[in-house]
Amino acid sequence: MATLVHSDTDGTHDRHSGHHRESFISRYIFSTDHKMIAKQFLVTSITMAFVALLLSILFRIQLGWPDREFPILELFLGKWAEGGRINPDFYLALITIHGTIMVFFVLTAGLSGTFANLLIPLQVGARDMASPFMNMLSYWFFFASCVVLMSSLFIETGPASAGWTVYPPLSAVPGAIPGSGLGMTLWLASVILFVTSSVLGSINYISTVLNLRTRGMDFWKMPLTVWGLFLTAVLGLLTFPVLVAGLVLLIFDRSFGTSFYLSDLVIQGKILPNEGGNPILWEHLFWFLGHPEVYIAILPAFGIVSEVMSVHSRKPIFGYHAMVYSLMGIVVLSFLVWGHHMFVSGMNPFLGGVFMVTTLIIAVPSAIKTFNYLATLWRGSIRFTPPLLFALGFVSFLISGGLTGIYLGNSTLDIGLHDTYFVVAHFHLVMGSASVFGMLAGVYHWFPKMYGRMMDEKLGYLHFWVTFVCAYFVFFPMHFMGIDGVPRRYYAFTEFPSMEHWLSVNVFISWSAIIAGFAQVAFLFNYIYSAFYGKKVGQNPWQANTLEWTTPVEHIHGNWPAELPTVYRWPYDYSKPGHHADFICQTVPFSQTMESNLPHDFDGNPEGERYQREWEAARQREGQANET
Numbered sequence: 001m002a003t004l005v006h007s008d009t010d011g012t013h014d015r016h017s018g019h020h021r022e023s024f025i026s027r028y029i030f031s032t033d034h035k036m037i038a039k040q041f042l043v044t045s046i047t048m049a050f051v052a053l054l055l056s057i058l059f060r061i062q063l064g065w066p067d068r069e070f071p072i073l074e075l076f077l078g079k080w081a082e083g084g085r086i087n088p089d090f091y092l093a094l095i096t097i098h099g100t101i102m103v104f105f106v107l108t109a110g111l112s113g114t115f116a117n118l119l120i121p122l123q124v125g126a127r128d129m130a131s132p133f134m135n136m137l138s139y140w141f142f143f144a145s146c147v148v149l150m151s152s153l154f155i156e157t158g159p160a161s162a163g164w165t166v167y168p169p170l171s172a173v174p175g176a177i178p179g180s181g182l183g184m185t186l187w188l189a190s191v192i193l194f195v196t197s198s199v200l201g202s203i204n205y206i207s208t209v210l211n212l213r214t215r216g217m218d219f220w221k222m223p224l225t226v227w228g229l230f231l232t233a234v235l236g237l238l239t240f241p242v243l244v245a246g247l248v249l250l251i252f253d254r255s256f257g258t259s260f261y262l263s264d265l266v267i268q269g270k271i272l273p274n275e276g277g278n279p280i281l282w283e284h285l286f287w288f289l290g291h292p293e294v295y296i297a298i299l300p301a302f303g304i305v306s307e308v309m310s311v312h313s314r315k316p317i318f319g320y321h322a323m324v325y326s327l328m329g330i331v332v333l334s335f336l337v338w339g340h341h342m343f344v345s346g347m348n349p350f351l352g353g354v355f356m357v358t359t360l361i362i363a364v365p366s367a368i369k370t371f372n373y374l375a376t377l378w379r380g381s382i383r384f385t386p387p388l389l390f391a392l393g394f395v396s397f398l399i400s401g402g403l404t405g406i407y408l409g410n411s412t413l414d415i416g417l418h419d420t421y422f423v424v425a426h427f428h429l430v431m432g433s434a435s436v437f438g439m440l441a442g443v444y445h446w447f448p449k450m451y452g453r454m455m456d457e458k459l460g461y462l463h464f465w466v467t468f469v470c471a472y473f474v475f476f477p478m479h480f481m482g483i484d485g486v487p488r489r490y491y492a493f494t495e496f497p498s499m500e501h502w503l504s505v506n507v508f509i510s511w512s513a514i515i516a517g518f519a520q521v522a523f524l525f526n527y528i529y530s531a532f533y534g535k536k537v538g539q540n541p542w543q544a545n546t547l548e549w550t551t552p553v554e555h556i557h558g559n560w561p562a563e564l565p566t567v568y569r570w571p572y573d574y575s576k577p578g579h580h581a582d583f584i585c586q587t588v589p590f591s592q593t594m595e596s597n598l599p600h601d602f603d604g605n606p607e608g609e610r611y612q613r614e615w616e617a618a619r620q621r622e623g624q625a626n627e628t
Helices: 024-029 034-064 071-084 088-106 109-124 132-154 182-211 224-255 279-313 320-336 338-342 349-361 363-377 386-409 411-417 421-451 457-483 497-533 606-627
Strands: none
Touching: 034 071, 034 088, 034 109, 034 132, 034 421, 034 497, 071 088, 088 109, 088 132, 088 182, 088 421, 109 132, 109 182, 109 224, 109 279, 109 421, 132 182, 182 224, 224 279, 224 320, 279 320, 279 338, 279 363, 279 386, 279 421, 320 349, 320 363, 338 349, 349 363, 349 386, 349 411, 363 386, 386 411, 386 421, 386 457, 421 457, 421 497, 457 497
């Protein structure tokens, strides 16, 4: 593919050399520097993740000890926990806000917002995003979205209470339940702001990759992190607007008397005038975004884990082209599988069969990536650092959670498992846990790039092992609960004799979730302390090949103080036979590594291949002369 050149002939490096003075507000708050915006996304997402963690612990306390009273809950939650027990309406609100935060604000903004901003310009050799101002706007729309959603926790009627999927009629009729009123309105406003942020970001990421790659950086020299983030942006740009269309119709039903999703409803003995609508329409519009959203959350993690595994096993990534094509395959197929969320909605069995086939096919590119990860590790010089451990945890969750997806992708089996704890276990492993572990692998790996310091390794090991073990303790037992028919979102199992025997398991799950929560406190301490007092590191502490490690440790607005680097090779030249070191940076010309060049290094470069043949012939003649 042709290389697009981002030159410095216009004096860009002079304007962005980092020597101009910036105020505190322009540097840390309304910054247009992609590196600072990446930190803003990351810190905000970590904050929201801890809010979601607290909410999950609250409803796990309810599920583990449904008949006990905890006076401290009333102290903090007021009327929502009168007598020390969580109100059933508020319990549903906890689940709704927890799911919304994790899916949109952590798994989407935390991964794409953080790592696309940090890595795309650095790894393709650009001074910044295509539009730094639009990049700043993207963050502030995201921040406004977080503020609006959090404000719903403090209103009298409480936050939205229709689940994170906000199915009508609970979301479309303001008077249906307390959480259908102002709380739902704020939820809708928050998500629209979030989609605005995501679309602005996606346009920026795509434009940067297509137009600002440095000299020599063609598509097949891009790291897999950039591929993952680029394809995620394409996916988000094509699917998030569909959700906005659905949200606009929902707002019309709520406020203007239309009937897109409503028909023949009775609320508190009153017959509503709505006729002709169908709530299934919302399901189609929502899940057309909702299932690609799974891959919007996990594609960046795929790219991050690929980079981390190659660097920390000191081996080239296995099957680079296959990895790229599998990412592309996931993007295409993700548009064709949304119906598997609707097998029990009454859809035509033939159409259900089509969605079942596409759902099973999409497992193929994911399996390719899994095998390639294992092949990359095989016989590598593995360094068991915290980044690599979290990458291995990602692969573990991808396998265990992906296998259960085969059952749910089968329309016949899904009828019995739908809306049970089996579904909760599946998507929390394959989407929640896997994506979070991919994100954490990236945080530990690129923390030195962000702060010039290293996170504490011992705390990193503690964080990994406690979180990894507790994640399986929380979600693995849920598979058996789902097989037994235990439904999700129920407030208390003590009301149903057939479910009481699962109460002890719920206690075990709740304790595991609480312990996992304390492990995240250790991570938070490690992050904050290391940012200020961690061990200082040099320019390239991991001895990696990609361009971000060629920039100065001290951050400057523009990344490189002089001319942009020129790229000569792919990003995974590790442990190459004949070379004196076990890594070769992308900026090292092949003329400097004659003794380790391989034939495939010169694909598409006949001049380089000719120089290599001449060098080898000269070396052979020299050897013959020495023998003589």
